[in-house]
Amino acid sequence: MKKRFVLIAVIIVLMTNVSACGKNKTPPPSELETNKYREVTLSLRHTQIKESSEPRLRLLEDVVAKTMAENAEITIKLEGIDEIVNRDTKLKQEMVAGNPPDIFEVFGGADIKLYVKANRMLNLTPILQELNLIDKFQSLAEFTIDGQIYGIPYGGYSEGVFYNKVIFNELGIEIPKTWDELIEASETIKKSGYTPFGLAAKNAWVAGMLWNTIMERHVGIDAFYDLLTGEAKWTDPNFIKGFEAYSELVDREYFPKSVLALPYSSQAGHMLRGKAAMVFTGTWDANPFTSMDAGILRGQIGFFSFPAIPNGMGDQGSLNSSYSNGFGFSSNLTEDQIAAVKLFIANYFNEDVQKRAFMEDKLLPSMKMTDSSDMDPLMNEIVTVMSQATSKWPAFDAIVQPSVTAEIGSGLQELLGKLQTPQQVAEKIQAVQNKANSAQVKSSGFSTNPPEFQSNK
Numbered sequence: 001m002k003k004r005f006v007l008i009a010v011i012i013v014l015m016t017n018v019s020a021c022g023k024n025k026t027p028p029p030s031e032l033e034t035n036k037y038r039e040v041t042l043s044l045r046h047t048q049i050k051e052s053s054e055p056r057l058r059l060l061e062d063v064v065a066k067t068m069a070e071n072a073e074i075t076i077k078l079e080g081i082d083e084i085v086n087r088d089t090k091l092k093q094e095m096v097a098g099n100p101p102d103i104f105e106v107f108g109g110a111d112i113k114l115y116v117k118a119n120r121m122l123n124l125t126p127i128l129q130e131l132n133l134i135d136k137f138q139s140l141a142e143f144t145i146d147g148q149i150y151g152i153p154y155g156g157y158s159e160g161v162f163y164n165k166v167i168f169n170e171l172g173i174e175i176p177k178t179w180d181e182l183i184e185a186s187e188t189i190k191k192s193g194y195t196p197f198g199l200a201a202k203n204a205w206v207a208g209m210l211w212n213t214i215m216e217r218h219v220g221i222d223a224f225y226d227l228l229t230g231e232a233k234w235t236d237p238n239f240i241k242g243f244e245a246y247s248e249l250v251d252r253e254y255f256p257k258s259v260l261a262l263p264y265s266s267q268a269g270h271m272l273r274g275k276a277a278m279v280f281t282g283t284w285d286a287n288p289f290t291s292m293d294a295g296i297l298r299g300q301i302g303f304f305s306f307p308a309i310p311n312g313m314g315d316q317g318s319l320n321s322s323y324s325n326g327f328g329f330s331s332n333l334t335e336d337q338i339a340a341v342k343l344f345i346a347n348y349f350n351e352d353v354q355k356r357a358f359m360e361d362k363l364l365p366s367m368k369m370t371d372s373s374d375m376d377p378l379m380n381e382i383v384t385v386m387s388q389a390t391s392k393w394p395a396f397d398a399i400v401q402p403s404v405t406a407e408i409g410s411g412l413q414e415l416l417g418k419l420q421t422p423q424q425v426a427e428k429i430q431a432v433q434n435k436a437n438s439a440q441v442k443s444s445g446f447s448t449n450p451p452e453f454q455s456n457k
Helices: 051-070 083-097 110-117 125-130 165-171 179-191 204-219 221-226 237-251 264-272 283-290 292-297 335-348 351-361 377-388 402-416 422-442
Strands: 040-046 074-080 103-107 152-164 195-197 276-282 301-304 319-329
Touching (some): 040 051, 040 335, 051 074, 051 264, 051 283, 051 351, 083 103, 083 110, 103 110, 110 402, 125 335, 152 204, 152 264, 165 301, 179 195, 179 237, 204 221, 204 319, 204 402, 237 402, 237 422, 264 292, 283 292, 301 377, 319 377, 402 422
Parallel strands (some): 040 074, 040 103, 195 276
Antiparallel strands (some): 152 301, 152 319
C-alpha cells in the first residue's frame, strides 16, 4: 500500500508566490549556529532501495553529506529497507517497543495518528516555527494532529492513468471521459492483442490504487470517513457497486493473466515494453516513463484522470492527490540531537532541494515553488490534469485503520483471483472494520500495545 489531501493546488501553484520578506526566509544553515552542536549521531531510516528510487536516494545522501560537512560533530547513519516491511512490520514493532529510528520515513494520516497517540513522535511545530517553514508547504494536513505537526512531507503525489499514446493513436482511441467509454476503449485494446491495464498485484497495496478511485466515484470520499463511525458500512449498496465495478474489470480480463504473481517493480514495464496500453498508478512512478528507460516511448506517455461513473455519489472530476510521504522524528531525541535535526530539516526542506527532486525524480514538490522552468512534458500533463481537478482527496489507507487496510488488500487480491464475490469481500472487510472501530472506542488514552499496533501479517 501505499499511500494519501487537501488541496494540492500543486504545481501550477507549484509556482505560487512565496514571500521574499526577510522575516519569512528560512535561515541558511550558516545562521543556525553550527558551532553549538555537540557530538551526536542520528540514525535515518529510508525506503529508497529500488533501482527506480536512485534519484531520490542520491538527493537524500547529498543532503546528509552537506549536513555532516557543515558540522563535523554530527554523524547521520543511513539505513535502507523495503517500504512494505518498514510500514507494516518493522516500524510498528519499534513503535511498540519505544525504540524507533531517530529519523524515519512515515505515512501521514492513519499511520501517524497511532504513533502520535503512543507519544513516539517528536512535535515539530516549534522547530518549523523557528525555521519559518510552516507557511512554505502546500499542505501539512496529513501530519497535523490536534493542531500540532508531527511529520514533514518531502513530496506530493496524484494517482491517475498513464497511457501509451502510440497504442491509443494506432487504435484511434480518445481519452475516455466516462466508464462506458473506458470499457469500450479497453475492449478495443484487448481485441488488438494488448493488455488494457498493466497491473502487478503480488503486493496487495498496488491493487488498491485503481480500486480506491473507482470506489470514491461510487460512494464519495465522505463515506470513507463515515465507516469509522458506523454511519456507513462496506456492505452498503454503493460500496458493493464499487467492488462490483472492480470485479467487472477482472471478469473482462483487462489485467495481465499472472497479475497476482507479478511484483510491483515490474508494473511500469508492462507499458514500456508495449504490452499494456494503460497503467493506473501514482505520479511517483513518472520517473521511468520520462527517463532513458522509456526507450522509443519517451515522450509518448501521457496522463489522464480516471473517467466519470454515471450516477456515482462521488465527485466525478476529483483526484486522489495528497502529501502523505514524509519524515518523522523520534520523541526520544536528546536536545543535542534535536539541534542537529534542525540543520537536517533546513538543508532538506528548501526550494533548491525541492526543485531538484522534481526535475531528477519527478517528485511533486511539497513546498510552494517560485521556479517552474524546464518542466518535462509528461510532468506538465500531470500538473495540468491536477489543476483541472474539481477536488482532491486522500487515499483510503490514510483514513481507515491499518487492520482494515490490510483486509482490503487481501480482499482485492481475492477478487483478482476470483476466489470471492464482491459481497463476500465486503462482509469480511466490514467485520474487521467493526472490530477496529470497537477497539478505537474502548481505547481512551493509550497503551504501548494497542490492537491497531499489531502486525497484520
